Amino acid sequence: MKLFNLCCSVILIALSFFACGSEQTVTLKIGKPSTPNMPRNHYVLSLLEKSFAQMNVKLNISYSVEPMNTKRVLEELKHDGAINFAWLSMSKEQANSLVHTTFPIYNGLHSKRLLMIKQSRLGEFSDIKTLEQLKPFIALQKQSWSDYYVLKNNGLTVNGDLSYESMLKALDEGLGDYFPRSVTAIRAEIQKSPQYNFVVEPHIMLQYDNFYYFYANEKNKAIIDLLQQGLTKLAQKGELDALYTHFYHDVEDGLGLSQRTVFKLK
Incomplete structure (x- = not known):
């Protein structure tokens, strides 16, 4: 019975993404920032919208009621709790039971x-x-x-x-x-x-x-698979690099990164 219910859930997820030719909507439930007045991450939001649009899917984002720090976000993801998606930097050990995309979000x-x-x-x-x-x-x-x-x-x-x-x-x-x-x-x-x-x-x-990727619980692997396909299409068109350059072209020169004394940490 449990196997039957799981199969039905997977089928429903797939149908919600790919139903007959019209644009569908995927809802990403993410943690409300625990830091007050944290600026919106317009780069990541644009990256998500454009990637899902490549798959003819419209993006809807909802936030958790309670603010979440990184530790809480990770716990909720692992237990398939109040959120179903996040972008994080963590070790393979921490990412146990999670699936993720393969494109580093910020190129390092x-x-x-x-x-x-x-x-x-x-x-x-x-x-x-x-x-x-x-x-x-x-x-x-x-x-x-x-x-x-x-x-x-x-x-x-x-x-x-x-x-x-x-x-x-x-x-x-x-x-x-x-x-x-x-x-x-x-x-x-x-x-x-x-x-x-x-x-x-x-x-x-x-x-x-410190590389960031998009993560979801294994139960929501369909979301990551869909996003990975969208990111791949953006990369093949050169739009992935173009979007990164649009948001961060001024960082290298504006902050003089190449002229700084670098302290490399383990």
């Missing part, structure tokens, strides 16, 4: 971290030339974020006990020295908090392997 750009600091402290950071010199400075990072463990395991000093808003206040008040943020988001985050005199530190970049 998300593996690069810059430091958000107070403008008045630019002089202090200009003297830092090695990772050892950075280690006594206090980094701010949530303990539920993967970066927290990377920073700690590389011997950096990290305060992981604060909420996002509290981290901004701590940085402003000198209770933390720097806030490592992705090169894809750091400028937008600074712009969203104009009450603080924060800047992007201009010389240092932290880097470690």
Whole structure:
């Protein structure tokens, strides 16, 4: 009986995607961001819309009622709970029971971290030339974020006990020295908090392997298969690279990534 019900569910999913020639809708249930006022990820949303459109499928996105941090998102996905889809960076061990697409969402750009600091402290950071010199400075990072463990395991000093808003206040008040943020988001985050005199530190970049993919529970493999086909079509047309370039063409030059001192983390 259970096998019969499972087969019926798979058939219904397939029919909802491919019914006779007219455009269908797929609903992705994703976690509501746990960070208040987090900027919308227009690149990822555009990537999803265009990929499903290649398969003649319209995208509908719904968010969980309760905010979810990364740890909660992963748990809900694994248990096929309140959400059915996410984009994450994690190890093979963490991804057990999940399926994912094969195209790195950010082409590795998300593996690069810059430091958000107070403008008045630019002089202090200009003297830092090695990772050892950075280690006594206090980094701010949530303990539920993967970066927290990377920073700690590389011997950096990290305060992981604060909420996002509290981290901004701590940085402003000198209770933390720097806030490592992705090169894809750091400028937008600074712009969203104009009450603080924060800047992007201009010389240092932290880097470690960190590739994002789209994930779903094995029970929702049909969603990932459909998305993979759409991404493949975009890639074959050159539209995948074009979309990435459209959103991130100014990052390399605008943030001077090639001129920075790179601290490679394990």
